[in-house]
Amino acid sequence: xxxxxxxxxxxxxxxSAALAQKTYQIALLKYNxxxxxxxxxxxxxxxxDFCNKNLKTNINPEYATVDAGSSEIYNYxxxxxxxxxxxxxxxxxxxxxxxxxxxxGFLHISDNYGIDKFIRVQMKKVFPExxxxxxxxxFPIYHQQYNFPNGLPKIHEHDGxxxxxxxxxxxxxxxxxxxxxxxxxxxxxxxxxxxxSPEKRLKALQMGANMIQxxxxx
Numbered sequence: 001x002x003x004x005x006x007x008x009x010x011x012x013x014x015x016s017a018a019l020a021q022k023t024y025q026i027a028l029l030k031y032n033x034x035x036x037x038x039x040x041x042x043x044x045x046x047x048x049d050f051c052n053k054n055l056k057t058n059i060n061p062e063y064a065t066v067d068a069g070s071s072e073i074y075n076y077x078x079x080x081x082x083x084x085x086x087x088x089x090x091x092x093x094x095x096x097x098x099x100x101x102x103x104x105g106f107l108h109i110s111d112n113y114g115i116d117k118f119i120r121v122q123m124k125k126v127f128p129e130x131x132x133x134x135x136x137x138x139f140p141i142y143h144q145q146y147n148f149p150n151g152l153p154k155i156h157e158h159d160g161x162x163x164x165x166x167x168x169x170x171x172x173x174x175x176x177x178x179x180x181x182x183x184x185x186x187x188x189x190x191x192x193x194x195x196x197s198p199e200k201r202l203k204a205l206q207m208g209a210n211m212i213q214x215x216x217x218x
Contacts, residue, residue, distance in 0.1 A: 024216070025060040027076040029107070031068045033088035039112050040082055043188035050188075050205040051212050055145055059212075069093035073100050078215050079107050082185045084114035087122045094125040101126070101168075101175040106215045109178040110185035113158050123168065123176065132166040132178060141165070141177065144213040146206035152179055153203035155187035155196065173218070177211060184208055 028044060030037050044063040051057045063080075066073045069092050073079060079100075089097065101107060109119055120132065135141065135151075142148040142165075152163035163182035167174045186194050187204020196204075 023058045023060055024078075025062075025064055025076060026078040026080065026212075027064040027066040027073070029068055029079050029081040030065050031081070031083075031087050031089065031093070033086040033118070035083035035085035035087050035115065035118065036112075037081070037083050039084065040110075040185045040189050042190045042193065043082075043185045044080055046190065047188045047205060047208045047212070051209050055209055055213055057212065057216070067093075069096045071096075073097075073105065074103070077104070077106060078212060079105065080110070080185070081107060081119075082110045082112045082115070084112050085118070087115065087118040089122045089125050091125070094122070097126045102170060105175070107176040108211055109176065110183065111158075111178070111180045112183060112185055113156070116180060119178070127168055127170070130168050130170065132168060135165045135167045135174075135177075139165075139167075139174075141174065141210055141214045142207075144210040144217075146210055148207060148210070152182045152184075153187075153200070153207060154182060155200050155204050156183040156194070158183065174214075 026044065026048065048059045048061055048063065052059055064076060066076060066079065068089055073096065137149060137151045142151055152165045154163045158181050161181040164180045166178040166180060168176040184204050184207055187196060187201055188208055191201060
């Protein structure tokens with residue numbers, strides 16, 4: 001128990017130091033299992049550019065890549081995860097992610113179509129006591145700089161279901177946001193990649209900006 005307390009304090013100190021900086025850097029999560037964690041290579045770059053221009057944030061234009069089990073994760077207040085396939089967290093990686101999130105970090109998971117059945121199982125290793133809950137449309141993440149009265153925008157069809165935003169809430173704080181049947185990450189990519197309409201891309205970027213603003217101001 002003493003070791004866990006010390007770990008939590010160290011993580012909180014590192015994340016607090018990252019948030020105290022005048023500039024931020026966000027990161028893409030690299031994970032094992034064979035899933036394409038590297039999908040959507042232009043998405044975070046475009047999201048950062050949109051936030052710096054429209055929210056007046058000062059995020060490093062180059063995002064980092066961080067392993068799920070690395071201590072470097074505590075340098076990034078916002079970590080993005082995506083992919084289509086299998087995800088495996090080792091016990092050490094699950095504990096590292098848990099420490100990071102409990103201490104103040106934030107994980108955004110974007111289902112790039114196919115990750116759902118894997119990520120739900122793996123996040124249970126991170127938080128065995130928590131369940132993903134669908135966030136109500138009046139949850140603050142939908143009402144930051146941009147207003148989304150009906151929740152997540154629908155960017156890609158996938159199975160034609162309504163988009164859903166799920167969260168993991170630790171002691172009342174949202175530590176993980178999971179967009180399902182939405183595909184925000186695809187919507188952030190360069191326009192020629194998926195040929196989404198300008199309206200869809202704008203909605204995706206605005207929702208992404210809401211997440212960034214929510215995380216940086218909580």
